[in-house]
C-alpha cells in the first residue's frame with residue numbers, strides 16, 4: 001500500500017491534506033454449514049488531499065499508522081516557482097493576488 005502522492009506531479013511535495021478517515025474495525029458473519037462464523041474485518045485508513053501545484057484532488061487508502069506529513073513546500077514557494085498555487089481544490093491564486101475558481 002502506498003502513501004499519498006500526486007498522480008500528475010508524481011510527488012507528495014505539494015500535497016495539502018483535507019481529511020483523514022481512521023481505520024474501521026468491524027465483524028462480518030458468514031454462513032458456514034449449519035451455523036455462522038464471525039470474522040474480524042478492517043478497512044484501511046483513508047487520506048483525502050489535493051495538490052497545491054496542479055490542483056488535482058484525490059484520496060487513497062494509506063498504511064496503518066500513517067500520519068499526515070509536514071507540508072513540504074509552502075504556498076509562497078510554489079507561487080514563486082510556478083507562478084500560481086492552488087489554495088483549495090478548484091481555487092488557483094496567481095502572482096497578482098487574484099484567486100480563480102474552476
Ligand SMILES: [Zn+2]
Nearest residue numbers: 006009051054
Ligand atoms: Zn500535482
